[in-house]
Amino acid sequence: MLTDFFILLKQELVVTAIIFLLLFVKLGKDRTNESILNLVNGLLLINFVSGFFGNQEGILFSEMFKTNPLIVLEKNILSLAMLIISMQSYSWLKTHKHVIEFYLLLLSTLLGMFFMISSGNLLMFYLGLELSTIPLAAAANFDLLKRQSSEAAMKMIISSAFSSALLLFGISLVYGATGTLVFTEISTHLSNSPLHIFGFILLLSGFAFKISAVPFHLWTADVYEGAPVAVTSYLSVVSKAAVLFVFVSVLYTVFKPLADVWYNMLFVLSLITIIVGNLFALRQNNFKRFLAFSSIAQVGFILIGISGSSQAGTASVVYFILIYVFSNLAAFGVVSLVSAVTGKENIDDYKAFYKTNPFLSWVITIALFSLAGVPPTAGFFGKFFLLMAGSSKGNYLLIVIAALNMVVSFYYYLRVVKAIFMDSNEQPIAKLSIPTLPKLAMYICVTGIIVTGLLSVVYDYIFSLSAGL
Amino acid sequence: MNLSLLILLPLITAVIILFCNGLKQVRAVALTGSLLQLLMACFLLSEYWKERAAGNKAPMLFESDYTWFASLGVHYHIGVDGISIAMMLLTASVVVAGILVSWAMDKLSKEFFFLLILLSMGAYGFFISLDLFTLFFFLEVAVIPKFLLIGIWGSGKKEYSAMKLALMLMAGSALVFVGLAGIYNTTHTFDIMQISQMHIPIETQKFFFPFAFLGFGIFAALFPFHTWVPDGHASAPTAASMFLAGISMKLGGYGCLRVATFLMPDAAHAYSWIIILLATIAIIYGAFATMMQNDLKYINAYSSVSHCGFVILGIGMLTPTSVNGAVLQMVSHGLMTALFFAAIGMIYSRTHTRMVAQLGGLLKVMPFISTVFVIAGLCSLGLPGFSGFVAEMTVFMGAWQNPDGWYRLATILACASIVVTAVYILRAAGKTVMGPMSDTYAALTDATWNEKLAAGILIVGIVLMGIAPFLINQLITPGTDNIMQHVGNVITQK
Numbered sequence: 034m035l036t037d038f039f040i041l042l043k044q045e046l047v048v049t050a051i052i053f054l055l056l057f058v059k060l061g062k063d064r065t066n067e068s069i070l071n072l073v074n075g076l077l078l079i080n081f082v083s084g085f086f087g088n089q090e091g092i093l094f095s096e097m098f099k100t101n102p103l104i105v106l107e108k109n110i111l112s113l114a115m116l117i118i119s120m121q122s123y124s125w126l127k128t129h130k131h132v133i134e135f136y137l138l139l140l141s142t143l144l145g146m147f148f149m150i151s152s153g154n155l156l157m158f159y160l161g162l163e164l165s166t167i168p169l170a171a172a173a174n175f176d177l178l179k180r181q182s183s184e185a186a187m188k189m190i191i192s193s194a195f196s197s198a199l200l201l202f203g204i205s206l207v208y209g210a211t212g213t214l215v216f217t218e219i220s221t222h223l224s225n226s227p228l229h230i231f232g233f234i235l236l237l238s239g240f241a242f243k244i245s246a247v248p249f250h251l252w253t254a255d256v257y258e259g260a261p262v263a264v265t266s267y268l269s270v271v272s273k274a275a276v277l278f279v280f281v282s283v284l285y286t287v288f289k290p291l292a293d294v295w296y297n298m299l300f301v302l303s304l305i306t307i308i309v310g311n312l313f314a315l316r317q318n319n320f321k322r323f324l325a326f327s328s329i330a331q332v333g334f335i336l337i338g339i340s341g342s343s344q345a346g347t348a349s350v351v352y353f354i355l356i357y358v359f360s361n362l363a364a365f366g367v368v369s370l371v372s373a374v375t376g377k378e379n380i381d382d383y384k385a386f387y388k389t390n391p392f393l394s395w396v397i398t399i400a401l402f403s404l405a406g407v408p409p410t411a412g413f414f415g416k417f418f419l420l421m422a423g424s425s426k427g428n429y430l431l432i433v434i435a436a437l438n439m440v441v442s443f444y445y446y447l448r449v450v451k452a453i454f455m456d457s458n459e460q461p462i463a464k465l466s467i468p469t470l471p472k473l474a475m476y477i478c479v480t481g482i483i484v485t486g487l488l489s490v491v492y493d494y495i496f497s498l499s500a501g502l
Numbered sequence: 503m504n505l506s507l508l509i510l511l512p513l514i515t516a517v518i519i520l521f522c523n524g525l526k527q528v529r530a531v532a533l534t535g536s537l538l539q540l541l542m543a544c545f546l547l548s549e550y551w552k553e554r555a556a557g558n559k560a561p562m563l564f565e566s567d568y569t570w571f572a573s574l575g576v577h578y579h580i581g582v583d584g585i586s587i588a589m590m591l592l593t594a595s596v597v598v599a600g601i602l603v604s605w606a607m608d609k610l611s612k613e614f615f616f617l618l619i620l621l622s623m624g625a626y627g628f629f630i631s632l633d634l635f636t637l638f639f640f641l642e643v644a645v646i647p648k649f650l651l652i653g654i655w656g657s658g659k660k661e662y663s664a665m666k667l668a669l670m671l672m673a674g675s676a677l678v679f680v681g682l683a684g685i686y687n688t689t690h691t692f693d694i695m696q697i698s699q700m701h702i703p704i705e706t707q708k709f710f711f712p713f714a715f716l717g718f719g720i721f722a723a724l725f726p727f728h729t730w731v732p733d734g735h736a737s738a739p740t741a742a743s744m745f746l747a748g749i750s751m752k753l754g755g756y757g758c759l760r761v762a763t764f765l766m767p768d769a770a771h772a773y774s775w776i777i778i779l780l781a782t783i784a785i786i787y788g789a790f791a792t793m794m795q796n797d798l799k800y801i802n803a804y805s806s807v808s809h810c811g812f813v814i815l816g817i818g819m820l821t822p823t824s825v826n827g828a829v830l831q832m833v834s835h836g837l838m839t840a841l842f843f844a845a846i847g848m849i850y851s852r853t854h855t856r857m858v859a860q861l862g863g864l865l866k867v868m869p870f871i872s873t874v875f876v877i878a879g880l881c882s883l884g885l886p887g888f889s890g891f892v893a894e895m896t897v898f899m900g901a902w903q904n905p906d907g908w909y910r911l912a913t914i915l916a917c918a919s920i921v922v923t924a925v926y927i928l929r930a931a932g933k934t935v936m937g938p939m940s941d942t943y944a945a946l947t948d949a950t951w952n953e954k955l956a957a958g959i960l961i962v963g964i965v966l967m968g969i970a971p972f973l974i975n976q977l978i979t980p981g982t983d984n985i986m987q988h989v990g991n992v993i994t995q996k
Contacts, residue, residue, distance in 0.1 A: 424683040436676035455653045489571045496573035
């Protein structure tokens with residue numbers, strides 16, 4: 034029993050241990066930022082690697098907590114993203130006064146996400162979600178001297194409170210209608226009655242808020258722009274990925290009886306998300322806002338994959354998120370470095386970037402190509418499989434519109450590539466020296482972008498773990 | 503012979519280029535790689551003849567098939583028939599010629615040759631793929647290098663042209679994707695040969711054929727989606743123009759034939775009137791639009807629209823001879839237009855203008871280049887003895903075999919466009935090469951060894967095809983017969 038407890042909860046326990054360790058470091062004597070950052074990155078590496086040992090399936094605390102190989106893999110993806118983000122924010126945190134606090138906040142949210150992904154009960158799910166949201170709002174305020182940063186934090190806390198209220202309302206309705214909070218029992222009691230559907234819609238809206246699907250996306254751009262780059266990349270990759278993982282499993286298991294209902298909703302939601310995200314991304318000049326809207330459009334593609342509701346649906350969503358981690362973080366890595374050193378965050382500032390910084394230019398170009406879905410980058414495979422999964426139900430209207438939207442998204446990604454390679458600039462960004470850790474993170478991302486797609490092992494492995502509707 | 507070598511060799515060349523320094527090393531590596539590739543393509547040809555002579559009647563030779571994404575049934579399946587080999591030879595010659603004419607490319611030379619090789623790799627992979635996923639993969643691999651080549655090394659309104667080309671080709675592949683998704687969801691396989699054995703319901707075919715055909719059609723400059731062609735070609739650097747017209751547009755024609763028509767023959771029959779209508783418009787409109795151009799590159803680009811219309815026309819007529827002609831036209835146009843762009847590039851790099859009105863009498867100072875230019879022009883207008891005559895003649899012969907009255911009218915109209923072609927070609931060639939020469943050009947030099955070699959390779963191809971058409975005909979006929987037998991079979995079953 035006790036060994037079970039340790040093995041099933043290993044990832045949560047490791048993160049908790051790291052949090053406590055960091056608290057002790059904080060209490061101890063003063064250290065330089067460099068040594069703290071090296072220590073933390075080492076710990077995060079241990080956290081990531083330890084996730085690969087002892088892959089077991091099981092249930093704890095009377096179905097409050099469940100885990101299986103797919104969930105372990107999902108947590109590993111989050112740990113990896115956390116590690117990469119931490120390595121990338123090296124230049125920014127090096128001079129920051131509150132390094133440890135920053136990590137305490139982020140690790141708490143990571144812990145919350147782990148519990149949320151593993152939840153087998155709506156209460157547990159809600160608890161995990163809140164733990165993963167509230168510290169993030171504090172982290173969004175971490176550019177302590179910037180007014181915009183506080184604004185971002187304020188917006189984020191208000192909008193998350195609102196979405197939590199929606200979720201809670203939905204949960205209470207579902208509880209009222211079915212008399213239980215346990216996932217496996219809810220699905221046996223659900224039917225197509227209006228009360229059940231209403232409860233579901235509220236839950237769906239709560240989810241849509243967290244993954245910033247249109248029309249619940251309005252907070253995204255402002256928060257992304259105001260928050261420090263590290264937090265922005267964390268928000269756009271890790272927290273989104275975690276909610277999407279839960280979203281898939283909740284739809285496919287708990288709300289299985291309502292499959293016809295949510296299929297139509299996802300259809301509409303994904304289309305407007307892609308279209309609106311793309312249209313807004315077209316005219317952005319701030320890099321962070323640009324990536325915010327492009328990430329909204331990406332979520333729309335993920336929703337299409339989910340709507341396929343098959344084994345390939347789950348697999349392609351998890352696979353795409355893994356690719357998305359690499360590609361988005363590679364782009365954010367460059368943006369974060371440039372922003373930390375020069376303070377420049379506009380696409381126009383990147384004109385003629387290739388002349389001064391060829392390495393960084395290639396990294397961001399490969400990342401953008403992957404986001405756009407151009408082979409041989411992994412993004413091509415990710416998008417292809419998502420759309421194939423979505424088309425399996427024969428809904429070709431969705432596929433045609435999505436495919437044409439890929440062309441639109443291609444335009445705005447190419448706009449950045451054009452600025453980097455083709456435009457001229459009188460004051461280009463000076464040649465940047467890249468510290469070891471961020472450089473390593475970029476290598477990891479680029480390798481990920483190229484290898485994850487071409488090596489079919491990754492997708493086949495995820496597919497073998499996935500389950501359909 | 504292991505066909506994967508044909509993809510691996512460009513890949514290795516590209517990687518080596520990344521580790522080179524300076525123009526001299528880079529171009530040496532690029533030329534060596536592309537020459538090896540040409541040799542390998544010739545070797546492939548001889549191996550192919552041996553197999554066929556030994557009585558091997560399999561539709562595809564040298565197949566190799568590995569599972570790629572097992573859970574989706576995606577295979578890395580490659581193999582060649584005569585059509586693919588003809589395309590490989592075309593690609594390899596154009597690549598060698600393209601690298602030779604960019605011999606002095608000193609602006610970001612490493613990136614330039616890297617992208618050229620990457621582009622050619624996409625084309626090689628595309629022509630030997632027998633799996634729809636692999637085919638689509640390579641089709642898209644070839645898009646990005648084009649964007650960068652035009653945008654960085656181009657001239658004129660290069661950013662606009664690069665963006666237009668990239669977006670239109672991307673839209674083409676988006677449409678192709680929808681077609682592929684439809685085929686896959688009906689047959690549950692991506693394997694082209696397997697799909698051709700299955701019978702896709704005619705309603706499904708009718709729904710997805712337009713997506714696949716239009717998608718590939720955009721690559722092949724199908725009217726009214728040809729607008730990327732003039733801008734893209736005109737803005738591109740010489741080698742990229744040669745690749746675009748010589749190779750890239752052939753991806754579209756090949757896809758229309760191998761994927762759309764071969765896999766969905768019923769729909770091809772049902773929609774052939776639309777295809778022919780669009781092709782005829784492209785041929786005539788392209789020819790007349792060319793008359794109005796003053797820029798040599800625009801002249802060749804618009805005439806490419808017209809010439810590629812013959813490819814689509816040949817496919818749309820759906821007779822064995824016309825399809826044969828379409829393939830011949832692809833090869834012929836690839837060689838001829840690459841030669842044309844090479845000649846224009848050589849003239850432009852010396853005179854710094856491409857305007858017909860400002861040029862004149864170049865034969866006096868650069869006899870070699872002028873001769874090349876005239877040869878390309880004469881081939882383009884279909885002079886017997888060159889490849890253009892053979893190809894266009896075959897298309898017309900085949901088209902006439904289609905007994906429908908309206909189709910014959912289209913054939914007559916398409917034939918008539920040749921007169922227009924003669925007008926603009928003779929005018930451009932006459933004005934540029936003959937006539938009085940401006941004094942500013944008196945000190946210009948003739949072609950260097952690399953330019954002569956580049957032109958030589960392409961001219962050999964053109965003349966060989968022109969005087970011994972049976973050689974290439976024997977090569978491609980089994981392939982086109984196989985396709986047409988399939989298309990015909992399905993019809994007789996009805």
